[in-house]
Structure formats: structure tokens, C-alpha cells
Amino acid sequence: MAVATQQAFAEAAVFDPATNTVSVYNPLVINAGTQPLAAPVLPVIPAGATVALWFGFNGGVLKLVDANGLDTNNSPTLKGDNCINGLAGVQNDVFGQVSWCNAQQFFAAVNAGTITIPPLGVDSNGAVCPTSRSFEITDACPSDNVPTQYLLMANGQTAQDTPTNRAANPDATVINNASDEALLTNIIDPLIGCTPFLGPSLTVPGTTSPALALSELQAAALQAVPIGLVPLNDPDTLLTNGGTVSTDKTNQYRLGVNQPVVNAGNSTTSGALLNYCNNMLAVAPTFLANNEAKFIGQTTPAACVGNNLFTFLCNRFIMSLTQLTCPIAQEVNPVKCQTNTAGVATSCTVNLKATATGLSATGAPPATTTGPITKKPGMG
8 A cells, every 4th residue: 555556445325314414434345364453333324225436547447356365256245245346247257446336225215215415516617616527537448446635654553534543643654545435525626715515524523524425416417418338438448358348337337326328319419529528618618718727836646647636627628628539639739738747737728729629520530449548547
């Protein structure tokens, strides 16, 4: 866990049908063979609750295995817990950084209830606050990873991020998952005057916490069109063997984050590349331009992408268009960045007058790439 590209994170959501509420718990990840820096807080789970787990990784590929080393396709335990690591039934096929257990069953239970979803509100510019499915936020791999944070000591020991543990370990570093979910709830929302959907914390009783599940529930209920659902060209949902577009794998991913399955006849749910690219171009540059002053002085979430929050978001946008193989020439991209020899954006500009009005279907890429696409670390 002391190596940034090997850090893994876990997050649980607990739905109590008796109260129609969702609580959040942050299980601790530790290095094998070590002990936690502090004993984890044990959650109190209500009787009759439905629990789901999501996992996020800061590296390339994380596999779930049981105590015997069996993966989700072969482990009776993981199968019994409805654990999904990629396209079910296809050996060695993975999403990459993300996985979950009992997620589809959790969302089915919550959606059948009457949970109260808070309104989105408006940001400091008077615009509707973004969700995890807003094209202001989405990138090539939307709705990925978790907002969970841990405390890390120099010796590699970790602890849950609680006030008690922070006070006892002032030299600890707060580490987090490079995620779209955390980018929204932990970084962007506070800067633009928005409040994410928070649930009671079982890690720090008496407080509230964000969670992937809460953000996706709010987005499902309140995100207006255009809606940033997981696209067919998402690098996470391409088949691991060969990088081929897979509707089945895209659907498997979508169900794990409470999204509707692909419907080719519906422009919102089709997962079509051109729709997704056009919506990114139509929405994100304005959001970046309107908030440049707020973002440019903030610490970058990933120093390998940009040297501050604004350059990070701009370069993330450019890189996402490339990763998705959006058929757009760079000269008509309204977002441009200067990068150093390591590819890190050091300055960026947004020229809204240059915004592309649409992409031609004749420029659409084939459904098969030359191989699997790997996300750059820190992209989320």
C-alpha cells in the first residue's frame, strides 16, 4: 500500500429496508502479512440489510480471489457473494481497476424501496450541480473506483481515515483512489459550492460519508440529458483478450453501478461512441472554462497528468477523447494543453469559439481496436 500504483480501496454500502436508508462503511485494505496501524472500527449491520462491496485500484489490473487463490469465475465463495471482476464466465477477462460483490442485488433492493434522494442544488456559477453521470465530470471510464480514503504510514501500515486515527498518527499520509467518484465528491463539489449525496457513516458513527452507491443513486434519479452512461468503447469494458467492443461486458459493468443496459435504439442508453464523444465536447469545455479560476490554484489529483487541478482536468479530457478513439481532429478540439517531456500538462487553454459542433459518423472508428487499452495511472 506504500506504492501509489499498488494501492487498493474498498467501500461498502448497507441498505436498511426498515428505514429506507443507505449507510457507508470503509473496510480497511492492508498489506499481506502485516497488521493494521489501528484496529478497524467494526460496523453494526441492521437485521435484514442488503450489503454490497465495491473495490478500486490505483494500478492497472486488480483481481478478486478467495483464500484458496480462486477467482470470481472459479470460487464458490465469490460466486455465492455475487462478486464480479469482469465479464462473468470468461476466464481472465477483467474490468481492470474495479470490481464488486452483490452490487446488482443491492441496487435492486434500494430501487424497490423509497429512499430519499437529495436535490442536486446549484453551484457557485448558478449551474445545476454535476453528478457522476454529468459530462462535466465523465471521462473515458465513467463511474469507476470509490471515494474511500485511508491513512498510510511510511512503513506501509494503513488505518481507516477517522478523526481518532488522524489525531494518533499526525505523520500519516491520506491516500485515496484515483476515481471519478472521488473526483466529484471529494474535490470538485466542495470547490464549486455543491454538496454530494452523503449517508450515515459506519466507520465514524455520528458523521456522514460519500460513496459510489450514493452518487450513482442520485445520478440515476436526477441527472438530466445528456446522461454519461458507460459507453461501449470504455477501456474497462473492452474484452481483455483483443480489445473488442462487448455489449455483454458493458452491460455487466453498468449493472454494477446501477445503470440501464445498452439499448441500441435509444440515444441515451445506446452506448454509441459518437453520442458520447459529442456530449463530452458539448458540455465539458464550458464547465472547465467557467471554473478555471477555482481549479487552477488547486493541487492536482495526479501529478502524472497535470500540474494542478485545472491542467489535470483539461489533459484528462484530451486523453479521454484519445482513449475512446473519438473521431475528432486535435485542431478543432477546444481544449489544448502544453505538456512537458513526461506528458504532464503544465498549462492549458479552453477556446469555446472553437468547440466542435459534432462529429461525422463517417469518421467513426471500427468496433475493434488494435488491442486492450490501458488507462494512464491517476485518470480515474
